[in-house]
Amino acid sequence: xxxxxxxxxxxxxxxxxxxxQGLLAPQRLSSGYREYSEADLETVRRIRCLLMAGLSxxxxxxxxxxxxxxxxxxxPTCPDLxxxxxxxxxxxxxxxxxxNTSRALxxxxxxxxxxxxxxxxx
DNA sequence: CTTCTTACA
DNA sequence: TGTAAGCA
Numbered sequence: 001x002x003x004x005x006x007x008x009x010x011x012x013x014x015x016x017x018x019x020x021q022g023l024l025a026p027q028r029l030s031s032g033y034r035e036y037s038e039a040d041l042e043t044v045r046r047i048r049c050l051l052m053a054g055l056s057x058x059x060x061x062x063x064x065x066x067x068x069x070x071x072x073x074x075x076p077t078c079p080d081l082x083x084x085x086x087x088x089x090x091x092x093x094x095x096x097x098x099x100n101t102s103r104a105l106x107x108x109x110x111x112x113x114x115x116x117x118x119x120x121x122x
Numbered sequence: 123c124t125t126c127t128t129a130c131a
Numbered sequence: 132t133g134t135a136a137g138c139a
Contacts (some may be wrong), residue, residue, distance in 0.1 A: 011132095032139075052137080
């Protein structure tokens with residue numbers, strides 16, 4: 001477990017979390033301890049990648065088994081995911097628009113009173 | 123001593 | 132997410 005955490009750069013807590021979400025299924029020793037394989041390491045890398053792409057763990061759980069061995073492309077066996085992923089893309093677009101709006105609002109406030117609120121320590 | 127699970131904040 | 136308890 002320690003080894004996997006170090007090698008993947010992912011906290012042990014997160015590894016357990018991924019497993020609880022059904023994203024990872026490491027072998028168990030007779031002791032009950034987790035035994036991570038090289039394949040698991042690769043899976044963790046994919047999970048992190050997908051997570052950083054802004055996908056939820058539930059979506060990742062569906063996408064993960066549909067990824068090719070060489071990565072970065074969807075397996076031809078599950079085209080049903082494309083629709084959902086397009087939906088995710090639309091959600092991202094909406095979030096980007098919302099953030100742009102928020103930023104514009106902040107810009108308005110900051111342009112109106114940029115210096116007055118500055119801390120003395122700064 | 124390390125890991126595992128569960129649970130609470 | 133951090134952490135503590137209790138077990139193997």
